[in-house]
Amino acid sequence: MTSADNLQAFKRDGRIVVVGASLAGLRAAETLRDEGFAGSLTMIGDELGEPYDRPPLSKQVLTGWVPAGGTKLPRRREIDAEWLLGVPAGGLDLATNHVRLADGREVPFDRVLISTGVRARPWFVESEAALDGVFVVRTREHAEGLQRALAAGPSRVLVIGAGFTGSEIASICRERDIPVTVAELAPAPLVGALGAMIGEVAADMQRAHGVDLRCGVKVTRLEGDAQGRLRRAHFDDGTTIDADVAVVALGGIRNTEWLRGSGLAAGVWGIACDTGCRALDLNGLITDDIFVAGDVARCPNPIYEYRLISLEHWANAVEQAEVAAHNMVSGQADRWPHLTIPVFWSIQFGVNIKSVGVPTFADEVVVTQGSVPDRRFVAAYGYRGRVTAAVSFNSAKWLDHYRQLIETAAPFPPPCPTPDQPADSKPAPVDFPGPALLAQGATVVVTGHDPSERRVTAAYQHR
Amino acid sequence: MRVVVDLSRCQGYAQCAFLAPDVFRMHGEEALMYDPNADDDRRDQVLRAAAACPVQAILVDRLEKRDAPAEASPS
Ligand SMILES: Cc1cc2nc3c(=O)[nH]c(=O)nc-3n(C[C@H](O)[C@H](O)[C@H](O)COP(=O)(O)OP(=O)(O)OC[C@H]3O[C@@H](n4cnc5c(N)ncnc54)[C@H](O)[C@@H]3O)c2cc1C
Numbered sequence: 001m002t003s004a005d006n007l008q009a010f011k012r013d014g015r016i017v018v019v020g021a022s023l024a025g026l027r028a029a030e031t032l033r034d035e036g037f038a039g040s041l042t043m044i045g046d047e048l049g050e051p052y053d054r055p056p057l058s059k060q061v062l063t064g065w066v067p068a069g070g071t072k073l074p075r076r077r078e079i080d081a082e083w084l085l086g087v088p089a090g091g092l093d094l095a096t097n098h099v100r101l102a103d104g105r106e107v108p109f110d111r112v113l114i115s116t117g118v119r120a121r122p123w124f125v126e127s128e129a130a131l132d133g134v135f136v137v138r139t140r141e142h143a144e145g146l147q148r149a150l151a152a153g154p155s156r157v158l159v160i161g162a163g164f165t166g167s168e169i170a171s172i173c174r175e176r177d178i179p180v181t182v183a184e185l186a187p188a189p190l191v192g193a194l195g196a197m198i199g200e201v202a203a204d205m206q207r208a209h210g211v212d213l214r215c216g217v218k219v220t221r222l223e224g225d226a227q228g229r230l231r232r233a234h235f236d237d238g239t240t241i242d243a244d245v246a247v248v249a250l251g252g253i254r255n256t257e258w259l260r261g262s263g264l265a266a267g268v269w270g271i272a273c274d275t276g277c278r279a280l281d282l283n284g285l286i287t288d289d290i291f292v293a294g295d296v297a298r299c300p301n302p303i304y305e306y307r308l309i310s311l312e313h314w315a316n317a318v319e320q321a322e323v324a325a326h327n328m329v330s331g332q333a334d335r336w337p338h339l340t341i342p343v344f345w346s347i348q349f350g351v352n353i354k355s356v357g358v359p360t361f362a363d364e365v366v367v368t369q370g371s372v373p374d375r376r377f378v379a380a381y382g383y384r385g386r387v388t389a390a391v392s393f394n395s396a397k398w399l400d401h402y403r404q405l406i407e408t409a410a411p412f413p414p415p416c417p418t419p420d421q422p423a424d425s426k427p428a429p430v431d432f433p434g435p436a437l438l439a440q441g442a443t444v445v446v447t448g449h450d451p452s453e454r455r456v457t458a459a460y461q462h463r
Numbered sequence: 464m465r466v467v468v469d470l471s472r473c474q475g476y477a478q479c480a481f482l483a484p485d486v487f488r489m490h491g492e493e494a495l496m497y498d499p500n501a502d503d504d505r506r507d508q509v510l511r512a513a514a515a516c517p518v519q520a521i522l523v524d525r526l527e528k529r530d531a532p533a534e535a536s537p538s
C-alpha cells in the first residue's frame with residue numbers, strides 16, 4: 001500500500017483522540033471533520049459540559065451582563081464525536097498508543113491531539129486559599145463565584161497580581177464602584193508582558209480610575225475570621241489592608257503533569273512541538289502521531305530565532321488547533337507550518353489594548369504614533385534594530401501595518417505612519433524584569449554513550 | 464444563540480453594534496463588548512451583523528438544532 005492509500009484508510013477508519021475539550025480541542029475537532037476525517041473521534045475533558053469561551057469570564061461575566069453559563073462556544077459544524085467529560089486523562093502510553101483516564105479506562109488512538117491548556121495558579125498557602133472570599137479566575141465556576149461575591153457589594157477587593165487578568169478585574173471593580181486594591185511585585189502593572197514603559201501608562205490609568213495600586217510589594221498572608229471568611233491581607237512592608245474578597249491572579253500552570261513518564265518533552269513551560277504542531281519527545285525527536293495545540297503548546301517561531309514560545313492567547317489556540325488538525329490528516333508534503341505572528345487583546349478601563357508580535361522579544365521600545373496622555377497611541381518594540389512587536393492603546397486599526405513590519409524584519413525604530421507623530425519618540429530600553437528565568441528550561445539529563453544508547457531522561461525540578 | 468467575536472481580528476468599526484445593538488456594544492472608544500449568549504429573537508439581527516462585519520470576526524452557531532447538542536452530555 002502506498003502512503004496515499006494509508007492516508008485514505010486513516011481518514012476513513014482511523015481513531016483520533018483529543019485530550020482537553022476546550023477552545024483548541026473543539027476547533028481542532030471541527031477542522032478534522034472539515035478536512036474529511038470520517039473515522040472515530042473522541043473528546044476527553046475534565047470539565048463537565050460543553051466547551052465554553054474564557055475571555056468573557058473576566059469581562060462580560062464579572063460585570064454581571066452575561067451569566068457564567070452563557071459563554072458556550074458556537075459550533076461551526078457537527079463533529080459527531082464521543083465525549084468523555086468530567087474525567088481527566090491520567091497518562092499517555094506511546095508504546096501502545098493509549099490514553100489512560102484517571103478512572104482506569106483506556107482509550108486507544110492512532111493519532112492524538114493534546115490541548116490541555118493551563119489552570120490558574122492558586123494562592124500558595126492552601127488554608128488561606130480555602131478562605132471564603134478568595135478566588136482565582138480560569139473556569140466558569142470560578143467566574144460565577146466571583147461575580148456573586150462582587151454583586152454582594154464587598155467593602156474592598158484585593159487583586160493579587162497586575163497582569164492582564166488582574167488588571168481587567170480591577171477595572172471591573174471600578175466600573176461596579178467597588179473599592180479595589182491591586183498588589184503587584186513588579187514596579188508597575190503589565191510589566192512582565194509589555195515592559196516598563198507601557199507598565200507606567202497602565203499604572204497611571206489604574207490610579208486615574210481610583211484603583212489603590214501598590215507596586216513593589218508582596219502579599220505575605222491572607223487572614224480569615226473565626227467563620228473562615230477573608231478579612232485582612234498582610235504585605236511584606238508590614239502594612240495590612242481590610243478586604244472581604246481577594247482575587248489571586250498570578251498566572252497559570254500548564255497542565256502537563258499527566259504526561260510525566262510518557263516520554264514527551266513536557267514540563268512547566270508546556271509541551272515542545274515543531275511548527276507543524278507535532279510533539280517532540282524527551283530526546284528532541286519529532287513524534288509522528290502526537291500533536292499539540294493551544295496554551296499548553298510550546299512552538300518554535302523562526303521570526304523569533306526559532307525560540308520555543310508558549311502563548312496564552314485566544315487566537316493562537318484557534319490557529320494552532322487548525323494547523324494541528326490539518327496536519328493530523330495530511331501527508332508529509334501537504335503539511336502546514338504554524339507561523340502566525342501572535343496577537344492579543346485586553347479591555348481595561350474602557351481602553352482597547354492590543355498587541356502583535358512578542359513584546360518580550362525586544363531590547364527597545366518607542367512610541368511611534370498618537371498620544372500617551374490621551375491613551376491613544378501605538379508603541380513599537382525592537383530587537384537589535386528590527387521591529388519585533390507593537391502594542392496599541394485605542395489604535396487597533398494600525399496593528400496590521402505593524403504586523404507587516406514584523407514579517408518583513410523592518411528596521412527599528414520604524415517611521416511614524418501617520419501625521420500624528422508623538423512629541424517624544426526616542427527609543428527607550430524595554431526593561432523586562434530578568435530574562436534569567438527563560439534559561440530554566442534545561443530539565444533533562446543525557447545518558448548512554450553509543451548513538452543507539454544515548455537518550456535523555458527528565459530531571460524534574462521543584463517550582 | 465451562541466456568539467463569539469474574534470477580538471484579535473475586530474477593528475472596532477461598530478457595524479455590528481449598529482445592526483444588533485442589544486448584542487454588540489462599544490465599550491469606550493473602540494473596545495467591543497458582546498453577549499455570547501444572545502437571545503434567540505435576535506438571530507436575524509446577529510446574522511446580519513455577522514455578514515456586515517468587514518473582517519468577518521463574528522462567529523455564530525451553525526448547528527441545525529439550536530439547543531445544546533446531545534453529543535456533549537457528560538458521560
Ligand atoms: C479569565 C480569562 C481571560 C482571558 N482573556 C483573554 C483575552 O482577552 N485575550 C486573549 O487573547 N486571550 C485571553 N484568555 C486566554 C484564552 O482564554 C486561552 O488562550 C484559551 O482558552 C486557550 O485555549 P486552550 O484550549 O488551549 O486551553 P484551555 O482553555 O485552558 O482548555 C484546556 C482544557 O483542558 C482541560 N484539561 C486539563 N488537563 C486535562 C486532563 N489531564 N485531561 C482532560 N482534560 C484536561 C481543562 O480543564 C480545559 O477544559 C483569557 C483566559 C482567561 C482564563
Ligand code: SF4
Nearest residue numbers: 473474476477479516
Ligand atoms: S463589525 Fe466586526 S470589526 Fe466592526 S466592531 Fe463588529 S466585530 Fe468588530
